[in-house]
Amino acid sequence: MKLKEDLNPVLLLLFQVTVWLYSVLAFLPSYLFSSVSESDAGLGSEQERAQRLKARSVTGHPAGPYRAMGATKRLVSSLHPGVDTLDKVFEDASRRFPDRDCLGTREVVMEEDERQSNGKFFKKVILGQYRWLSYAETHRAAACFGIGLAALGQRAHNNIAIFCETRAEWVIAAQACFMQNFPLVTLYSTLGGPAITHGLNETEVSHIITSRELLETRLKFILLEVPRLQHIIVVDDTPTEWPGYPRGISVHNMANVQGLRTKPENVCQGHKQPMPSDIAVIMYTSGSTGVPKGVMISHSNIIAGITGMAERIPNLGENDTYIGYLPLAHVLELSAELVCVAHGCRIGYSSPQTLADQSTKIKKGSKGDTSVLQPTLMAAVPEIMDRIYKNVMTKVEEMSSAQRTLFTLAYNYKLEQLSQGRSTPLCDKYASQLQYTHTLHIHTISITHTKPDTRLRHSSTRKCKHELTDLLPLPSPPSSLVFKKVRSLLGGKTRVLLSGGAPLSAATQRFINVCFCCPVGQGYGLTETCGAGTISEMWDYSTGRVGGPLICSEIKLKDWVEGGYHITDTPTPRGEILIGGPNVTMGYYKNEAKNQDFFVDENGQRWFCTGDIGEVHPDGCLKIIDRKKDLVKLQAGEYVSLGKVEAMLKNCPLIDNICAYANSDEMYVIGFVVPNQKHLLLLAEQYLIRGSWEELCDNAAMEEVVLQVITEAALSAQLERFEIPRKIRLSPDPWTPESGLVTEAFKLKRQQLKSKYQDDIERMYGGK
Template sequence: MKLKEDLNPILLLLFHLMVSIYTIITFLPSYLLSWVSQPDGGFYGSEEERAKRVKARSVEGCPEGPYRAVSATKRLVTSLHPGVDTLDKVFEYAATRFPHRDCLGTREVISEEDEQQSNGKVFKKVVLGEYRWLSYQETLTAATQLGSGLASLGQRPKTNIAIFCETRAEWIIAAQACFMYNFPLVTLYSTLGGPAIVHGLNETQVTHIITSKELLETRLKAILIEVPRLQHIIVVENTPTTWPSYPRGIGIHNMTAVQKLGARPENAARERKQPLPSDIAVIMYTSGSTGIPKGVMISHSNILAGITGMAQRIPNLCEEDTYIGYLPLAHVLELSAELVCVSHGCRIGYSSPQTLADQSTKIKRGSKGDTSVLQPTLMAAVPEIMDRIYKNVMNKVEEMNCVQRTLFILAYNYKLEQLAKGYSTPLCDRLVFRKVRSLLGGRTRVLLSGGAPLSAATQRFMNVCFCCPVGQGYGLTETCGAGTISELWDYSTGRVGGPLVCCEIKLKDWVEGGYRSTDKPHPRGEILIGGPNITMGYYKKEAKNQEDFFVDENGQRWFCTGDIGEFQEDGCLKIIDRKKDLVKLQAGEYVSLGKVEAMLKNCPLIDNICAYANSDEIYVIGFVVPNQKHLLALADQYGIRGSWEELCNSKAMEELVLKVITEAALTAQLERFEIPRKICLSPEPWTPETGLVTDAFKLKRKELKTRYQDDIERMYGGK
């Protein structure tokens, strides 16, 4: 995974001379310091040594498991603090311990303006000020008043209420209000289409919904007539105060007005009914990657167990940490991460993918993005975002002059070697990687990755250039996002770590796919996760519950993930396949579409790819979103002219891109039958707004198949 070296020998000699001098000067003090401090062995040693340390073991000694973390072999952990057994108590505990510390922060909007691009398109750009903070006590007060106000508007305990809103401070305030007053919170992605929103609201029979002004105007207004039970809409902004041209019978209120209503003495004095650990806290609707979104019922005790397991994998988590929230709070990864932070008194500053960095699409040139201002120490990201960062930085490296590029490559490869030996590289970090690290604020100490597999190349890049470990995790909405997270001192790639202390994992033979727990050298099979973090099931989907969940003879609840994994000698899990992504070709070969996509997404020419195969055909095809810079360079190299759309529709360009993809596939050691034989190029990127990927950027295969049906028929010779 080293960068390719084609270097000036004089520069090479100078670099190694400088590094040697620095190593000699710093070796003795660092050796003495490490000898005196006698650190925890888990954090030290070579990469190979750390990777071999046992993280989990089979409780019964059987290859199929169940496997538990070495610190939880006798008992699974269910809560962070004694007596704190519901989510309202978590926040009250934090507000008692950290009443005056910053809790939720939002940047002030100084100005907005339209900026015309060279292609004639107009983008809205913003200039943002500093973060303004609510303390833990102020946040608790705001949530208490909102909960009281909602009760005054007729919301009843154990009666569902919906939130359809972007990630922002008001989202968490509303969630805490619902937790306190035992209102089960129905969460919906803000990018869901109209039919999916209507389905979720009608299925859960909500009468109250919390949303933003923009989403009300652009997404909800058109479908209100299809949600007859809806009576009250609470808008998180304070303006406007009147709402003309909305259906009669629906009251629209600003959040501040509802909080003022809740603060009235006669309402504030009303006794609230506290939730039980077994009560539903959230009905979280999935992103719908496999069809109509399903509502997952999650109890207070489920979430508490999940965040307890996650928190245990983040060393030295405390009130000094700052987390940046920008992923959808309707996604279990983001909600769990923020609740982990709240439980430890961290501060959470809010952002969005459009304002995250200085170069983000909505940030005016010359002004600062959110990471530069907030300088977070903790961050969660989906692989798609880290892949983009990796490709953008490597493109910048290609544009450097000879000396700069040489220094970067030397430092990168040198640091890779030192990380493998278990050593740090403060000189390289300060002189070479500081500018790259500043893209995320410069203080990030932990990156959590989830939602999809992270490629080895991207993980190594983040380790090297951002000077921090990447905790790669595996979990699902049905497990509260909790399953595994790699130990932060384990820099090995391609694995997702051992089970968290809140759950256990076992493997079930999948004979049709050829995976068995008796396989050598590692046991393999479908991943089953059990423990107190396993949710209550799907809302009003009893047949699906019987299919995906079960309770064993000890009363423990389990979820069948549909993913295929293998346990390695040290107890780490590796995801190797997915039952739903496995397609049997006409000649009998099995193709894992997810594996093909993961291998090819590292190709610089590819921004996104969806592999497709039909069981009636003998080969794989693919839909590709090409990288604009690299595709234009390829077209220029072969003298092909045209607009972006014309290039993407060009047969000649398809053949050139396919040649590059085939070479990348062979380098990645894909089998011949796994390599796409034909492709089509998409001029439009796949974003959650297009409906072709989820908010976590997972492919929606059904929608992609519908979108590219004509191309599928063409590539398979239909026309």
């Protein structure tokens, strides 16, 4: 042991010398390569990029409205002249890219139930290659399905619902509805029975498109509560006879409905082409509060939104491959896939359970979807990227001292180059070519930073570290040892990663930039704005910001006096964010009371009041700093932003998820915490606290230990004393969309969480 301790400083010095030599060798090609890219794109150091104008106030007033530099005279609302409805978008794509792969699905080679250590069985799959439909084939399939739906009695302007997982058939069905001018009602596949019933009855649908699994496990139990429903179309290859369903309801499979096109009486069904102002989608939000609301989205709204998004993705075209796995009932995924379709990209489908080699449903030794598809484009919510970050850093924390030093030096070297606007060609070349044998397993942990957005260091508070037995080879250039393996988690070819749905932490964004060798476009938008609002420029590596407005929209700020935010604040104007433009939707379906958040200005432009609080930086970029609904006034008069508290504490390695809660009649904040299992077990071992996982989470002593760690993390994050939770409840179960405690985008459902932990709230507030 003494010999090992003596060797560590020598190894550290050796590594530092190696990195210095490597930096010298890499500098010249790095300088040459990066200087070319900088002259072409007008880039430079991070400070110089942050000063480059992305948007400006068209009135000169600090409140705005702010427009992108490329749209200061007028907002852009269409991709191509004359392509003004979604059926035309797909028709145009199928004409330009008829033989190009469009929609891909992996074949299932084998399924088996694998016994777990706890005695339970979990389904594992081995998947084969992707099978593709070309653009021309997809267009024909959608046209046939649309005519078949019309043959079943579906009529133009009458709503039709889709309640289905993300898959190729979802897109085919949606395109069929766009062609026939059937407004498409989208419902999340994880919605509970009451929410599904509410959406179907409110929109008065007679036809619904679903999958066999959702029909048999969810939908059939509420059929009697949806009296207008007459036809259920199952997208799977399923039997044609469906006994046991209520009288008056017919069940069909997709292939049979497509086959109705060939019947003579259906051949002459007219093409009900929509107008740009017609409703394309009634999208039911996942609803972080109350029952889901249906947002009416016109064809022109969506086209304006995807026009703005497409402009922010450099070199978008038919050589790109997008991986679809987020819910298509969410505006982020639907918009992203429509952007890809409009540009001839191919879309391969996946799911969170089969995404990577280590995903829960992938049988050990077989390939996940990213390894086979090797996508170049990907969308993700911060929850998923935070998991990737923590997963990789788990292995870093478990490495030997030499390995950790190597990773840190490589990370810091590349981070420094990126901050100066330089690429790292030798580093990336080695990272893409060097092979080594080491498996990154999925766990959850994090590492700390010396200060936000700067260099990496290891936490000095960790007491339990484990050495790896399978050591990484050491003689190679540092970045090549880790970055290729990390990059391979997403297939190895990802060039753009779009993040939306919630704020992305600075640590995670830096990690993705460095280790995945690709930029992260952090965006901001809502269902009410077609997901479009702002997206950061791909060359802008600054963190904590969501970029400037898209060319289809503009933003302005409005005073929120109660919260203390004013457009006259210095050094930056602050206030509630308002988004205006052709991407702002038509309002809420049959919900006039909620439509007060929409208004039309004197120029006839629609605006939406988001309820989010932002500040506009001198370069025109927006930063989200608060949310009106998340602000609570404590008894002593202090305002606490619950979202801010949660965002700061989620970077703590011990926390997988957290919900801060405050009662205005009380003096302090409390919290519900989903702890990281590995870290909690290590902490319990350290403090000699025994018990099963559930018993540990119910243990008062364990709560106190975790609270101490959280308090230290909160102080390090510079939270005020009154913002730090004073009492907590540990939850043994994760919060998932299936549990109803978070939305599909993993936003907290505060009302549901409050109901679940009501007894604990009373306990933590002394029985009040």
